[in-house]
Amino acid sequence: MGKPTNPYRADFPILTTEVNGEPLTYLDSAATSQKPQAVIDAITHYYTTSNANVHRGVYTLAAQATDQYEAVRDQVAAFIHAKKREEVFFTRSTTESLNWVVQTYGNQNIHAGDEIVLTVMEHHSNLVPWQQLAHRKQAKLRYIQLTSDGQLDLADAKRLITDKTKLVAVVQTSNVLGVTNPVQQLAALAHQHGAIIVVDGAQAVAHQPVDVQALDADFYAFSGHKMLGPTGIGILYGKYSLLAQLTPAQFGGEMIDNVDWQTTTFAAIPQRFEAGTPNISGVIGLGAAITYLQQVGWPAIQAQEQQLTKHLLTGLTALNGVSIYGPLDPALHGPVVAFNLNGVHPHDVATGLDMAGVEVRAGHHCAQPLMQYLQVSATVRASVMFYNTTAEVDRLLAALTEVKEFFQG
Amino acid sequence: MSLLKLNDLYKTLILDHAQHPHHHGQLADVPGVTLNNPTCGDVIQVQLAVQRNQIEQIAFSGTGCTISQASASVMTDVLIHQTPAQAQQLLHDFSQLIMGETITATAKKQLGDAAVLGTVAEFPTRIRCAMLAWHAAEQCLAQIGGPTNESKS
Numbered sequence: 240m241g242k243p244t245n246p247y248r249a250d251f252p253i254l255t256t257e258v259n260g261e262p263l264t265y266l267d268s269a270a271t272s273q274k275p276q277a278v279i280d281a282i283t284h285y286y287t288t289s290n291a292n293v294h295r296g297v298y299t300l301a302a303q304a305t306d307q308y309e310a311v312r313d314q315v316a317a318f319i320h321a322k323k324r325e326e327v328f329f330t331r332s333t334t335e336s337l338n339w340v341v342q343t344y345g346n347q348n349i350h351a352g353d354e355i356v357l358t359v360m361e362h363h364s365n366l367v368p369w370q371q372l373a374h375r376k377q378a379k380l381r382y383i384q385l386t387s388d389g390q391l392d393l394a395d396a397k398r399l400i401t402d403k404t405k406l407v408a409v410v411q412t413s414n415v416l417g418v419t420n421p422v423q424q425l426a427a428l429a430h431q432h433g434a435i436i437v438v439d440g441a442q443a444v445a446h447q448p449v450d451v452q453a454l455d456a457d458f459y460a461f462s463g464h465k466m467l468g469p470t471g472i473g474i475l476y477g478k479y480s481l482l483a484q485l486t487p488a489q490f491g492g493e494m495i496d497n498v499d500w501q502t503t504t505f506a507a508i509p510q511r512f513e514a515g516t517p518n519i520s521g522v523i524g525l526g527a528a529i530t531y532l533q534q535v536g537w538p539a540i541q542a543q544e545q546q547l548t549k550h551l552l553t554g555l556t557a558l559n560g561v562s563i564y565g566p567l568d569p570a571l572h573g574p575v576v577a578f579n580l581n582g583v584h585p586h587d588v589a590t591g592l593d594m595a596g597v598e599v600r601a602g603h604h605c606a607q608p609l610m611q612y613l614q615v616s617a618t619v620r621a622s623v624m625f626y627n628t629t630a631e632v633d634r635l636l637a638a639l640t641e642v643k644e645f646f647q648g
Numbered sequence: 649m650s651l652l653k654l655n656d657l658y659k660t661l662i663l664d665h666a667q668h669p670h671h672h673g674q675l676a677d678v679p680g681v682t683l684n685n686p687t688c689g690d691v692i693q694v695q696l697a698v699q700r701n702q703i704e705q706i707a708f709s710g711t712g713c714t715i716s717q718a719s720a721s722v723m724t725d726v727l728i729h730q731t732p733a734q735a736q737q738l739l740h741d742f743s744q745l746i747m748g749e750t751i752t753a754t755a756k757k758q759l760g761d762a763a764v765l766g767t768v769a770e771f772p773t774r775i776r777c778a779m780l781a782w783h784a785a786e787q788c789l790a791q792i793g794g795p796t797n798e799s800k801s
Contacts, residue, residue, distance in 0.1 A: 259653065586713040602687050646714070
C-alpha cells in the first residue's frame with residue numbers, strides 16, 4: 240500500500256475501469272495485452288486522416304497510406320533485427336503465419352518418412368498444422384521432452400534432431416510454463432542436420448529483445464495483439480533465401496506482377512505474399528505499439544516484469560496447497576505462471592477471482608498435449624506485463640486465499 | 649467481498665452435490681455418451697438405460713468443476729424414473745432456465761434441485777459447464793431412439 244503507482248498505467252485507459260464492482264486487475268496479458276492510448280489514437284488518426292487502399296492508387300491519399308504501411312514494415316524489421324525489410328510480411332495472426340509456413344515451405348519440402356521435431360510445450364497453433372501436414376505427407380512427429388523442473392531437455396533435443404529431421408518447430412517462450420527455450424542452440428542443432436527451424440515468438444517479442452539473425456531462425460512468427468497492438472495483425476519473418484524458393488499460399492489482388500488469361504507472374508517479395516487488401520489500420524496500430532514499447536525501453540520493461548514475476552512466484556509458493564507448473568526459479572520464468580489450487584477446479588478458481596475483479600485464464604491454454612504431459616486437465620494462469628503492479632499481484636493472492644477458504648472450508 | 653458474491657453461484661446445495669455426487673460411477677453394459685468441455689478439457693460420461701419406456705438406470709462419471717459435477721448430479725436425480733418424453737421436456741426446460749429464459753412454475757418444480765442452478769444464467773462463462781451433462785443425456789436419449797423427434801414448440 241502507498242506505493243507510487245506504476246508510471247505506465249495512465250497510458251492504458253482500460254486499467255482504470257471496474258469489473259464486478261471491483262477495480263480491474265488484469266492478469267491475462269499472455270492471452271492479449273491491453274492497449275495504450277497511443278495505439279488507439281494511431282488507429283483513429285489513420286481512419287480520420289489517411290484512409291485509402293495501399294499499393295494501388297496514384298493519388299496523394301493512397302500514397303500517404305502506403306507510406307505509413309510500409310514504414311511499419313521497416314519498423315518491424317528493425318525491431319526483430321531482420322537483415323532486409325523484404326523478409327517481413329503481414330498476416331492475420333501468429334496462427335496464420337505458422338500455417339503459412341506449413342502450407343508453403345512444409346508442403347514443398349516435407350516428404351514421406353521425414354521427421355518434424357516439436358516440443359511438448361507447443362501451443363496448438365504450432366502443433367496442429369504440423370500434425371495435419373505429417374498426416375498428409377506420412378511424415379513423423381517427434382516431441383522434445385522436459386527436464387524435471389519444467390525446462391526443455393536439451394539432451395533429448397540432441398537425441399531427437401537427426402539427419403532424418405527436416406524441420407524443427409519450437410516456441411520461444413512457453414505460454415504455460417513461462418520458460419524461454421534456447422532457440423539459438425536448437426537452431427544450431429537443426430542446421431547441423433540440414434533442417435530448418437521455425438520459431439513461435441508470440442509470447443516472447445513483448446518481453447525480451449529479439450534478434451532473428453542472432454537466433455538464426457529461419458522463420459519467426461508473432462502477432463501484434465500480445466505486444467500492445469490491435470488484434471487481427473500477425474507477422475511472419477523468413478530468411479530471404481528461403482522466401483525466394485516459395486510459391487505463395489494465397490493468390491489474387493495485390494500479389495501479382497502481370498496477369499494473362501492463362502498465366503500470372505507474381506509481384507516481388509514481400510508483396511507476393513500479401514494477397515488481398517491487408518489489415519492497414521492493424522499495421523498502423525502495430526507500428527504505434529512498437530514505438531511505445533521502444534519508448535518504455537527493454538531495461539524498464541524487463542525490470543518491472545521480473546519483479547512482478549518474482550513477487551507472484553514467491554506469493555504463490557507461500558500459499559499452502561498450490562501446485563505451480565514450470566520452474567520455480569524466477570530467473571528462469573517469464574511473466575506467465577500456471578498453477579492450481581489443489582482440490583479446486585481452475586474454472587471455479589477463475590470465477591472466484593473474477594468476483595474480486597481479478598481476471599486470469601483458466602483452461603488448457605491451447606496446449607492440451609502439455610496438460611496431458613503435466614497430468615492435469617487444466618490450470619489457472621496469471622500473466623503480468625510491465626503495466627501491472629505488485630499491489631495487483633497482492634490482490635490476486637488475497638482473492639486466492641478467500642477462494643481457497645470458500646471451497647476447502 | 650468476493651465470498652458473498654460467490655454464494656450467489658455456489659449455493660450450499662450445489663457444493664453438496666459436487667462434493668457428494670449422486671449416481672456417480674459407471675454402469676456395466678449400459679450405453680453412454682462422453683462429451684468434453686473444450687474450454688477446460690473436462691470430460692463427462694452419462695449412461696442411461698430405458699426399460700418399459702422409463703429411465704431405469706442413470707449414472708455419470710468423469711471429473712470437472714463444481715458446476716459441471718453438481719449439475720450432472722442433480723440431473724441424474726431429476727431424470728431417473730422419467731419416460732424419455734418427460735426427460736426431453738426436462739432437458740429443454742433446464743436449458744431454457746440456464747439461458748436466462750423464464751420457465752413456468754410447474755416446470756421449475758419438476759426440475760427440483762436442478763432449478764437452483766438457474767443462477768448460472770448470471771455467469772455466462774459457466775453455462776457450458778452447467779450444460780455438459782445435460783447435452784450428454786440428450787444425446788443418449790437420441791441414440792436410444794424413441795420419442796426424441798417430437799416438436800418442442
